[in-house]
Amino acid sequence: xxANRRTAPTTxxxxxxxxxxxxxxxxxxVHLTLGHTDSPSDVIEALFLGRFTNGEQxxxxxxxxxxxxxxxxxxxxxAKVLRExxxxxxxxxxxxxxxxTAMVSRWNQGADVTLTAxxxxxxxxxxxxAVNGAEDEPDPQSxxxxxxxxxxxxxxxxxxxxxAIAAGTWEEVRxxxxxxVAESMDELMKLTPEEISGRLLLLHGxxxxxxxxxxxxxxxxxxxxxxxxCVLDPEHLFNNIGYLMDIAIGADDSESEQQRWRLLLLxxxxxxxxxxxxxxxxxxxxxxxxxxxxxxxxxxxxxxxxTTNEDLARLHPAVVRPGRCLARIEVGALSRTEAVxxxxxxxxxxxxxxxxxxxxxxxxxxxxxxxxSQAEREGSGLYL
Numbered sequence: 001x002x003a004n005r006r007t008a009p010t011t012x013x014x015x016x017x018x019x020x021x022x023x024x025x026x027x028x029x030v031h032l033t034l035g036h037t038d039s040p041s042d043v044i045e046a047l048f049l050g051r052f053t054n055g056e057q058x059x060x061x062x063x064x065x066x067x068x069x070x071x072x073x074x075x076x077x078x079a080k081v082l083r084e085x086x087x088x089x090x091x092x093x094x095x096x097x098x099x100x101t102a103m104v105s106r107w108n109q110g111a112d113v114t115l116t117a118x119x120x121x122x123x124x125x126x127x128x129x130a131v132n133g134a135e136d137e138p139d140p141q142s143x144x145x146x147x148x149x150x151x152x153x154x155x156x157x158x159x160x161x162x163x164a165i166a167a168g169t170w171e172e173v174r175x176x177x178x179x180x181v182a183e184s185m186d187e188l189m190k191l192t193p194e195e196i197s198g199r200l201l202l203l204h205g206x207x208x209x210x211x212x213x214x215x216x217x218x219x220x221x222x223x224x225x226x227x228x229x230c231v232l233d234p235e236h237l238f239n240n241i242g243y244l245m246d247i248a249i250g251a252d253d254s255e256s257e258q259q260r261w262r263l264l265l266l267x268x269x270x271x272x273x274x275x276x277x278x279x280x281x282x283x284x285x286x287x288x289x290x291x292x293x294x295x296x297x298x299x300x301x302x303x304x305x306x307t308t309n310e311d312l313a314r315l316h317p318a319v320v321r322p323g324r325c326l327a328r329i330e331v332g333a334l335s336r337t338e339a340v341x342x343x344x345x346x347x348x349x350x351x352x353x354x355x356x357x358x359x360x361x362x363x364x365x366x367x368x369x370x371x372x373s374q375a376e377r378e379g380s381g382l383y384l
Contacts, residue, residue: 040085041092041105047083048094048103052116057101061123062114066148066160069136074104074113076126100126110161137162145220148229150247152236158246160229167216176210176356177331178338184329185214189221193261193301198326199291201263201305205331208357211307214331215265218305226261226303234266238287248291248300261301269306289324334359
């Protein structure tokens with residue numbers, strides 16, 4: 001709601017005791033003031049809260065749907081629409097039925113559904129009627145995989161959206177990696193839930209070596225038993241307990257979802273897992289480790305995948321200790337022989353070989369941008 005909206009004390013001079021437990025709704029008289037910054041959606045939200053505020057419908061239930069199926073209104077049967085507002089791709093609908101009121105807020109492909117009712121049973125039943133079967137996951141195509149994206153919205157809190165991400169098969173992308181990396185990845189790609197012995201997957205190495213590409217292919221290889229979610233703001237995740245708990249629990253706490261594994265991807269988390277992380281990041285590192293093998297991770301089929309540009313020797317020993325990592329793979333550049341075989345020519349390939357990003361640049365007919373060595377960039381805090 002706008003800052004122009006405020007509550008104000010009643011001017012009723014009645015001698016009734018407003019603090020009486022028998023009159024909770026009388027203790028919350030609300031006066032609504034609208035200003036020029038308020039929108040019709042703000043009005044709908046305020047009107048929706050009326051029956052809950054005055055105690056007429058004291059029970060409330062809500063649920064988010066990250067991707068709504070086409071044609072779903074998210075309203076229970078028999079709903080009578082009272083107000084509707086649409087602006088800039090967002091919409092809000094206020095509706096009512098016998099003993100209940102519903103508000104549906106929609107944006108892009110997602111929606112929030114909130115319902116108040118005269119009883120908790122009625123609120124739960126009508127909400128289930130509105131949202132059951134409304135979630136529309138992208139249909140994985142042969143070359144694509146469904147991936148979730150978590151982020152924290154200042155207005156709506158933790159949010160998850162899904163996209164179909166292009167990903168090649170491991171057989172197709174295997175030549176992009178130097179022989180030792182490819183051999184390690186062979187084992188990882190064919191992993192099954194019964195073979196999981198650690199909860200942390202660590203890919204480290206210089207920029208442009210294909211760490212993210214490998215994770216996309218891993219999502220495709222594991223899609224029959226594991227949902228892959230990418231956390232877009234990992235620096236915020238481990239400093240916000242509510243956000244962390246939402247992600248640890250998952251998008252759906254149903255029995256079927258609890259049985260399915262999830263891989264949470266945290267990209268470029270150098271500050272979080274380097275040697276001085278405990279001092280620099282406070283409790284963030286501890287919470288990461290707690291999610292992998294502490295109390296927070298107990299009973300949850302959650303794996304955590306971390307990519308970093310840091311050298312293994314600079315990582316915190318608690319991160320790389322035996323038993324914690326499901327896999328710890330250093331993804332480096334291809335040797336000169338491997339790079340020449342990949343490119344089909346030695347033109348432009350240096351004596352030390354080339355990274356995957358450099359090879360793609362050469363294939364397109366452009367020279368890779370020259371980067372300073374790691375030693376020259378020490379302390380800069382920038383990774384290109």
